[in-house]
Amino acid sequence: MSDDALITSLTAALEARPDDLTLRLHVAGVLVDLGRAADAVPHVGLVLARDPGNQAAQGLMRRALTAPAPGAGPVGPPAATTAGPAPDDPLMAYEQELSDVVPPRYVTGEPPPGAPPVRNRAGDLPEPVRGDGDVESSKVRLADVGGMDAVKERLELSFLGPLRDPELRKLYGKSLRGGLMLYGPPGCGKTFLARAVAGEMGARFMSLSIVDVLDMWIGNSERNLHELFQTARRNAPCVLFLDEVDALGQKRSQTHSSSMRTVGNQLLAELDGIDADNEGVFVLAATNTPWQVDPALRRPGRLDRMVLVLPPDAAARDAILRLNLRDRPIAGIDLPRIVAATEDFSGADLTHLCETAAEYAMADSMRSGKVRMIGQHDFDRALGEVRPSTGPWFATARNVAMFSNEGGAYDDLVAYLKARKLLR
Template sequence: MTDRGALDALRQAIEVSPDNLPLRRHLAEQLLAAGLLMDAEGQFREALALAPGDAGLATGLAEAFLRQGKNGAAIAALDRVADGPPKAGLILAKALVAEGDVPAARPRYWEAVARDAALADPAFEAALGHSQAPPVPVEEIDAEPPEGRVPSGTGSGVTFDDVAGMDEVKQTLRMKLLLPVQQPDLFAAYGKRAGGGVLLYGPPGCGKTHLARAAAGELGAGFISVGLSDILDMYIGSSERNLHSTFETARRNAPCVLFFDEVDALAARRSDMRHATNRQVVNQFLAELDGVEAGANEGVLVLAATNAPWYLDAAFRRPGRFDRLVFVPPPDAAARAAVLSLLCREVPLAEMDFRKVAGATDGFAGADLKGVVDRAVEAKLQEAMRAGRPLPLATGDLLDAARAARPTAVPEWMATARNYVMHANESGTWDDLLPWIGGKGR
């Protein structure tokens, strides 16, 4: 404990020299160490008034808030911290856990421990649901919100074997992203390095996110899923710093799949933006894709997904960035049958004709097919409860569910795509869509 006499002497010195920042900082830290939290809070506030951008002072204020149970205030205090000390991440993680947001807390904690191993807290790790820090950041993305955290855990457990159909798409991903990592010597002989970007686009619910996770699982690499809430910030400059920090995390953990979902929100056309701050986020994104130094992004495999590729700034399609646009189509009949088979793997089945069901679900996306299976299973569960025993799912059950369902997004998406393919395709960017909208190649 800090001696009370020493604290009184510091207070008296502050009264004489109220604008002495080092002295006020020292007093605030000593009050915090002594457990005089309200007094410490006041001194940190006064010090921040003298130095508003001081990350160390903001971290101290957040700790004072946290120890008083003011978790929301602690989070708010750290919102403005950029490139703060590792302890800031630990404090933020604890505040997030206290607020019930464990998924958001995990990446903050592991990042802090990676920077300063002395911050490791086994008891807190138990609260996070992991006993030790993962060697590579990986995220299981089945649980959607909250999205886009720098993840925790090891191995996604999903590979291309778990992706029905889409053989051409998977082959493109293998050649562009996976093989350069798996066979580096061969690719180096042709001047190719591991890394680069692929943009997956297509109707909602057709498996773009699932493909990204499978690519990471196929490689055995880390998987970082980035959401808008991880990047965009109300304070000027913070969004750019968040984006840089995300790429730095991926670079430290290469080989790593860095996945941006709904990327059109971060990479929209700059000509459509009214505010310079939004254009700066796009500029930062382009700079990170290029890498600040030669080879900086080697081993960082950047995947992005969007339902609206036509809204992306054209600069993102330059070679070395998202130079491969890969159309992820709605599943055809064979793929729908395979998807249904995968979805029913853990369901008790009678003799099942998945092809027949696939024929009744034309225009259904993968997400629609999951809805069909869920509907059929729920109806069968009600029958099983009445019968008092498990009953197998039959072809008729899936057909009944399919007749009651309607495809959600594919028809609308195709109508929009038709406009771009027929009227804004001078460069041939959207030629892959021609067979799907009834157009003709040039």
């Protein structure tokens, strides 16, 4: 086999398995041996970006950097410099020297500049993804989430527990792929809870909304969605959060736009992991209107579990109020009284209540010219103005619980409404 045929064959194999770092290092070594060190550098750079401590990659990078250019004479040792990283850290020196070719170590999960492009099945290069698909590391933990004990227990059984105990997971054959849909009134902490799950498991967190996906050109929306899922797979274990999933996965029978139907079909395919393995990608979706989500999304293997996220209970309201008042000047606040008066308030409503009370105290201070503390009378005024925003949602949810609870999908909602005597 000729050298060109060998490289072509290896490149084709690498395009089919772009995340295989061992294969990528092998391709880079062959390129260096054939005198094509410049072509090998991007491959080694990608391996080092994913695995900075890879000794084989570091050695191969040294070979590629010191290899003579085609047609050039012997290359002597590089000239000493007075500035830059210490001589005992060659990896940092390489990164600085090749900053235009090899990017610094990163956490976004996106391929570095210079990495071989991933082609689709037709061999065409994908267009740049709308929405950068940023991957972040969350510092929030479940302990930072007030209340929601039932939700935390469900998350522990579904993903967190199996992740912490790989031996037990292997014994029971529990997969790390899966999905869960959080639903409930707006402002009750669904997004915050998703970040807490990512922080609890030490995983990356990636939020995906409709603006990251939709594109005016036919086919680009589906391509964007695929690339965003690919980013999550490259960063596994990763929590992929689908905010307002009803916008992307609304009932196809009620969708009049053919483009939105195809986006919904693409979302189903990505959740199934047809073209790639979703192992280690835990999909959390959030919606205020689960009854508008396509039933196919809730099929087993996709978003097969639904968890009701309710307004905070008394203990959670106490914690949220204390958090909002922690850095504000307060005096004489009757916290139990405020907690009792805010039974149907969401977390966002409680934050708004504290903001309103602070506004009253600040306005009084500006009028009098004397700074004063936020007092209980400010909260009494605020409670007369701020109303819970969850009422309209429960009015709609009540009708769904009464007339659209096919298969018991909303049994937890029915139980809550009956406990609150909102449903007979």
